Amino acid sequence: MDSLKFDLAEIPLRTVNTFLHQEAPGQGVRKVLITNPDGAHNIAVGLDFPVEIEIVGHAGYYAGGMNKQASITVTGSAGTGVAENMMSGRVHVKGFASNGAGASAHGGLLVIEGDAGLRCGISLKGGDIVVGGSVGSFSAFMAQAGRMVICGDAGDALGDSLYEAVLYVKGSIKSLGADARIEPMAEADLATVKALLAAAGPAFDQYAPQDFKRVASARSLYHWNADANQEY
Amino acid sequence: MCGIVGLLVKTPALKARLGELMVPMLIGMTERGPDSAGLAVFTEPLATDERKISLYSGLTEEGADFNWLGLGHELKAHLGIEARMAVQGNHAVLTIGIAPEPVKRWIKEHHPRLHILSTGRAIDLYKDIGTPTEVAERYDFKHLTGTHLVGHTRMATESAVTPDRAHPFTAGEDFCLVHNGSLSNPYGVRRMLEPRGIKFETDNDTEAACRFLEWRLREGDDLETALQKGFAELDGFYTFLMGTTDKLALIRDPFACKPAVVAENDEYVAIASEFRSLAHLPDIKNAKVFEPAPEEMYVWTA
Incomplete structure (x- = not known):
C-alpha cells in the first residue's frame, strides 16, 4: 500500500488527517491523492514523514501548515496561511494563494505559481518562498531568515522591519517598508536565485537570475537610536 | 467573523434556480456566522x-x-x-x-x-436570528427567484444579536449592504450623517457604512464614485458586498483583513468569503476563480 486516494466528498477530512498522522508513516505510504477538497481548511496539516500528497482542486485555510518532510501539491488555489509555519519539505500551489502564505516558515520550500495575497512570508524564519506572480502588501514583514523570490511585482511596504531574510524581486516594488533597501546583486545572490528557480520547477525556467533585484535590511532598526526624533 | 455570499445569474434557467443555488452557499458559511442570517434578492423591477x-x-x-x-x-x-x-x-x-x-x-x-x-x-429582504439553515428554511430561501442576491451569515462582534442588527442593511430604495469585519469610526460617520437628517435604526457599525454609501448615491454619485468616497471615509476592517437594482459591488479594505473569493463564468458570478461556499456551483471546476484585491472596486451588472 504505497499509493492511496481519498475523496473528501466521501470521507471526512479529520479521518484523512488522522490517518496521515498516525498510520501512514508506519505503513510506508509514499503517495496520496486527495480529491474534492472544495476549500476545506487544514488539509494535510502537521505531517511529519516523507510522502507526496496531491490535492486536486482548491484548498481552504492552512493547507500543508506546519509541514515536515512531506511534499504537498495543490493543483488549484490555496486559502489563507498555506504552509504556515512549515519546518521542512515542500508545498507547491499551482494556482494563487491568499493572505499570509508561508507565514513564519522555519524551513522547506513554498512554491506559488500564481499570485500571493498580502503578508506573504510574514515573519519568515528560514523557509524559502518562490512566487511566480505578484505578492500583496506587507510581504516579508519582520522576516528573520530565509529567502523569497518574487517573479512578479510587490505591493506596499515590502520587507518592512526586515531582519536577515533576503528578498529577490523581478517586477516593480510599489514601496519598500521601513529599513528595507535595494542592494546590488552579488554572485552569491545570482546563484541563490538560480537554485531557487530551479527548485521551484519547470514553470520557472523562463526567468533569469540577473533580472532580479535584491532587497535586504539596512539594519538601522537593529539598535535604538536615542538621538533620533522620537515623536510618533 | 461573519460570512458573505453573493450570486448574480445570467441565464433564465439559473434565474429560476437562484435560491436553490444560494442556500448551500449560505449554509457553507455557518462556521463563520452561526447567530443570524439574511439575504436580499433582486427581482425584475416593478412598474x-x-x-x-x-x-x-x-x-x-x-x-x-x-x-x-x-x-x-x-x-x-x-x-x-x-x-x-x-x-x-x-x-x-x-x-x-x-x-x-x-x-x-x-x-x-x-x-x-x-x-x-x-x-x-426590485428588492425583497429577509433576515432573522438563527443558524443559516434555520433562517433559510424559515423563509423558504430555496424557492427564491431573481437576477441577483446578497446574503450574510453573522457572528456578532460590534452589536447585539437581534433580528434588526442582522445583515443585509438597507437605506433608501433598492440598495443593500452586507459586511464582514468591524469599522473603527462608525460613530464619526454617524455624527456626520445625522445632522443631514439621516436617521439610524440600530447601533450597528455596518448601518453607518450602508447609510453613508446610500447618501452618496442619493447625492448623485455613481456607484464607483460613492465607493471611492467610502475608501476615504470608512475606517476599519471590511469586505462589503452591495446590491442595487441591477448591480453587485464588492470592496475590501486596504489591508485585506477580511476574505473574499469570486468565481465567474458565462452563466454566473458567485462571491463568497471562502471557496467552500462555491464548491457546489454548476461547472465550478471550469469557472475563473480569483481573489479580489484590496482597495479595488468590483462591479458586476445583472
Whole structure:
C-alpha cells in the first residue's frame, strides 16, 4: 500500500488527517491523492514523514501548515496561511494563494505559481518562498531568515522591519517598508536565485537570475537610536 | 467573523434556480456566522409607480402570528390603498401602487415594532436570528427567484444579536449592504450623517457604512464614485458586498483583513468569503476563480 486516494466528498477530512498522522508513516505510504477538497481548511496539516500528497482542486485555510518532510501539491488555489509555519519539505500551489502564505516558515520550500495575497512570508524564519506572480502588501514583514523570490511585482511596504531574510524581486516594488533597501546583486545572490528557480520547477525556467533585484535590511532598526526624533 | 455570499445569474434557467443555488452557499458559511442570517434578492423591477416593502413582525408581541390581513385592512381604511401581500410567518412583502413614504410613516406610527426591512422596486429582504439553515428554511430561501442576491451569515462582534442588527442593511430604495469585519469610526460617520437628517435604526457599525454609501448615491454619485468616497471615509476592517437594482459591488479594505473569493463564468458570478461556499456551483471546476484585491472596486451588472 504505497499509493492511496481519498475523496473528501466521501470521507471526512479529520479521518484523512488522522490517518496521515498516525498510520501512514508506519505503513510506508509514499503517495496520496486527495480529491474534492472544495476549500476545506487544514488539509494535510502537521505531517511529519516523507510522502507526496496531491490535492486536486482548491484548498481552504492552512493547507500543508506546519509541514515536515512531506511534499504537498495543490493543483488549484490555496486559502489563507498555506504552509504556515512549515519546518521542512515542500508545498507547491499551482494556482494563487491568499493572505499570509508561508507565514513564519522555519524551513522547506513554498512554491506559488500564481499570485500571493498580502503578508506573504510574514515573519519568515528560514523557509524559502518562490512566487511566480505578484505578492500583496506587507510581504516579508519582520522576516528573520530565509529567502523569497518574487517573479512578479510587490505591493506596499515590502520587507518592512526586515531582519536577515533576503528578498529577490523581478517586477516593480510599489514601496519598500521601513529599513528595507535595494542592494546590488552579488554572485552569491545570482546563484541563490538560480537554485531557487530551479527548485521551484519547470514553470520557472523562463526567468533569469540577473533580472532580479535584491532587497535586504539596512539594519538601522537593529539598535535604538536615542538621538533620533522620537515623536510618533 | 461573519460570512458573505453573493450570486448574480445570467441565464433564465439559473434565474429560476437562484435560491436553490444560494442556500448551500449560505449554509457553507455557518462556521463563520452561526447567530443570524439574511439575504436580499433582486427581482425584475416593478412598474415605476409601484413599490415593495419587506416587513418583519418578529419584534412585535404577536411575532409570527402577526395579523397581516388586519394590516391590509387598516392600510385600506386609513390610506385608501389596496396592498398586495406575500406572507411567510413573521415576514411579509407588501406591494403598493403609491409612493412608499406615507405608507412607511403610517406603519411606523401605528405599528412601531413592525420592522421595515427594505423598500424598492426590485428588492425583497429577509433576515432573522438563527443558524443559516434555520433562517433559510424559515423563509423558504430555496424557492427564491431573481437576477441577483446578497446574503450574510453573522457572528456578532460590534452589536447585539437581534433580528434588526442582522445583515443585509438597507437605506433608501433598492440598495443593500452586507459586511464582514468591524469599522473603527462608525460613530464619526454617524455624527456626520445625522445632522443631514439621516436617521439610524440600530447601533450597528455596518448601518453607518450602508447609510453613508446610500447618501452618496442619493447625492448623485455613481456607484464607483460613492465607493471611492467610502475608501476615504470608512475606517476599519471590511469586505462589503452591495446590491442595487441591477448591480453587485464588492470592496475590501486596504489591508485585506477580511476574505473574499469570486468565481465567474458565462452563466454566473458567485462571491463568497471562502471557496467552500462555491464548491457546489454548476461547472465550478471550469469557472475563473480569483481573489479580489484590496482597495479595488468590483462591479458586476445583472
